[in-house]
Amino acid sequence: MKNLNLLIIAxxxxxxxxxxxxxxxxxxxxxSYYGYNAFDPGLKIGTQLQLKTWKKTKRxxxxxKHRTLFLSPQLGxxxxxxxxxxxxxxxxxxIETSKMNRRFYxxxxxxLGYLTQFNSGITYSLQDDGSVKKKxxxxxxYLMGTLNYEIGxxxxxNFTWFTKVSLASKLFYxxxxxxxxxxxxxVKFKLKR
Amino acid sequence: MVLISSCKKEEALSSDMExxxxxxxxxxxxxxxxxxxxxxxxxxxxxxxxxxLGSGNDFYNATFAExxxxxxxxxxxxxxxxxxxxxxxxNEDLTVDAFISDIRLLVQTLKLKYGDDISLFLMGHSWGGxxxxxxxxxxxxxxDFKGWINIAGTPDAPQELIESAKLLLxxxxxxxxxxxxxxxxxxxxxxxxxxDTNNIDKVAEKTLADQENVMFDLLGDQRYPExxxxxxxxxxxSPADDLLLFSNLIHSGSLEFLEVVNKIDVVxxxxxxxxxxxxxxxxxxxxxxxxxxxxxxxxxxAPEKFFDVYQHSDHFCFTQEPDLFLNNTINFIETYK
Numbered sequence: 023m024k025n026l027n028l029l030i031i032a033x034x035x036x037x038x039x040x041x042x043x044x045x046x047x048x049x050x051x052x053x054s055y056y057g058y059n060a061f062d063p064g065l066k067i068g069t070q071l072q073l074k075t076w077k078k079t080k081r082x083x084x085x086x087k088h089r090t091l092f093l094s095p096q097l098g099x100x101x102x103x104x105x106x107x108x109x110x111x112x113x114x115x116x117i118e119t120s121k122m123n124r125r126f127y128x129x130x131x132x133x134l135g136y137l138t139q140f141n142s143g144i145t146y147s148l149q150d151d152g153s154v155k156k157k158x159x160x161x162x163x164y165l166m167g168t169l170n171y172e173i174g175x176x177x178x179x180n181f182t183w184f185t186k187v188s189l190a191s192k193l194f195y196x197x198x199x200x201x202x203x204x205x206x207x208x209v210k211f212k213l214k215r
Numbered sequence: 216m217v218l219i220s221s222c223k224k225e226e227a228l229s230s231d232m233e234x235x236x237x238x239x240x241x242x243x244x245x246x247x248x249x250x251x252x253x254x255x256x257x258x259x260x261x262x263x264x265x266x267x268l269g270s271g272n273d274f275y276n277a278t279f280a281e282x283x284x285x286x287x288x289x290x291x292x293x294x295x296x297x298x299x300x301x302x303x304x305x306n307e308d309l310t311v312d313a314f315i316s317d318i319r320l321l322v323q324t325l326k327l328k329y330g331d332d333i334s335l336f337l338m339g340h341s342w343g344g345x346x347x348x349x350x351x352x353x354x355x356x357x358x359d360f361k362g363w364i365n366i367a368g369t370p371d372a373p374q375e376l377i378e379s380a381k382l383l384l385x386x387x388x389x390x391x392x393x394x395x396x397x398x399x400x401x402x403x404x405x406x407x408x409x410x411d412t413n414n415i416d417k418v419a420e421k422t423l424a425d426q427e428n429v430m431f432d433l434l435g436d437q438r439y440p441e442x443x444x445x446x447x448x449x450x451x452x453s454p455a456d457d458l459l460l461f462s463n464l465i466h467s468g469s470l471e472f473l474e475v476v477n478k479i480d481v482v483x484x485x486x487x488x489x490x491x492x493x494x495x496x497x498x499x500x501x502x503x504x505x506x507x508x509x510x511x512x513x514x515x516x517a518p519e520k521f522f523d524v525y526q527h528s529d530h531f532c533f534t535q536e537p538d539l540f541l542n543n544t545i546n547f548i549e550t551y552k
Contacts, residue, residue: 104235104248105235105246105299106246106299139301141237141239141244141246142235142236142237142246143234143235143236143237144236144237145236145237145238145239145244146236146237146238146239146320146323146324146327146328147238147239147240148238148239148240148241148316148320148323154320154323154324154327156327157239160237160239160244162244162301162302162303192301194303195301195303196296196300196301196302196304196463197296197304197305197306197308197309197469198462198463199462200301200459200462201459201461201462202459
């Protein structure tokens with residue numbers, strides 16, 4: 023219950039931050055397939071707050087690159103039918119790079135999130151008095167860091183497709199950390215406010 | 216979140232059971248998979264190898280498992296700090312007693328779910344066999360089981376490396392006497408003979424491991440048919456997760472615990488084990504030599520005990536000679552269930 027509360031509070035904080043930031047007039051919404059180790063299915067939604075944009079010109083080749091530093095709050099979840107399911111509240115900080123007049127872009131980013139892992143099925147828990155109790159929902163919370171690389175294409179000003187791979191690590195997991203991968207495939211579209 | 220106190224209602228046993236649940240001991244969550252014929256009321260608790268690098272998948276994906284599931288209920292689980300087990304652990308949470316406590320919890324849970332009248336067998340491989348031995352020596356825990364099956368699990372870890380060197384020499388001499396690849400086998404003998412078996416250090420340990428691979432290469436298909444070579448459990452469509460399996464290895468707690476395991480010697484207590492016992496070792500297992508199996512057989516107190524040495528296997532007789540393994544195991548269970 024504590025973990026669920028934390029998730030809900032964090033969601034409200036994110037929503038508040040987005041609502042109060044007047045300079046972000048157009049917020050892209052992203053919706054994606056979110057596959058734990060690619061094949062265990064999930065869904066992720068998010069948005070992207072532009073923090074800074076700038077251009078970089080390569081003089082010799084006369085190439086102008088657009089760069090955008092952004093912060094992306096996200097909410098996701100996935101199901102591993104044989105083992106567990108999870109909810110993730112996550113933020114990524116990245117730099118999107120695209121060449122002038124070209125629609126393709128790539129984005130390396132770093133993420134930090136809070137993942138609540140739900141055990142599949144009933145959890146039988148040993149009590150201090152030696153008895154066993156059963157819980158229908160049993161969760162464990164982990165901080166999770168991610169290293170991400172995204173490529174995509176802006177089809178129109180308001181519509182983009184993308185795919186992203188992530189190397190993720192749950193921290194303080196067993197006596198160290200875990201290593202997992204995620205694959206995302208999704209779209210981004212802008213909502214005018 | 217719903218918390219329900221100990222449930223008295225037992226769950227139905229069907230001929231085609233497939234269930235999953237977790238057991239939780241302190242901060243440790245361990246997944247359990249149940250597969251098989253519940254009408255038999257006979258449950259085989261598998262205890263996988265390792266420690267740390269192992270998973271319930273090792274048995275779950277083994278070729279013999281499917282036939283076992285037709286007759287009995289197979290119970291697969293990931294031990295603490297392995298595969299999909301998870302939680303916030305400290306290094307001091309990795310002790311043999313903690314692993315024993317986990318098996319105890321699993322036994323309690325199975326009885327709670329399926330009733331006190333189910334027949335339980337314990338089947339441990341390698342570290343799992345060693346852990347099962349330690350479990351059965353604890354208090355009156357062996358009373359819960361109708362029998363146990365030890366597959367290449369040692370009661371005396373320090374003796375393993377000494378017997379490993381001896382086995383390499385024995386096999387080499389056997390092959391030399393047959394006139395097979397004499398020069399190569401003699402090279403192996405020369406290398407292993409240089410090891411001081413009274414003081415096996417890390418370098419000697421590495422030499423033994425290397426020479427074991429040399430032995431396997433020289434034996435070729437004589438050891439066991441190619442199709443039975445153990446290639447590791449396939450995890451793509453199974454509950455295990457390879458990345459998690461390996462990432463557990465690099466944790467600080469893992470190395471400390473391995474040091475503890477390498478010193479376990481319970482030979483003097485084996486007389487306390489009195490339940491029917493089936494011991495199964497591979498002739499070419501230089502990691503856990505059949506001589507170790509003989510020590511186990513000679514010292515346990517069980518009046519009904521059996522010792523099989525598989526003539527074409529090394530450490531994984533249950534995958535390398537699955538038909539014979541299945542036959543021996545089913546005969547044992549049918550006799551004592």
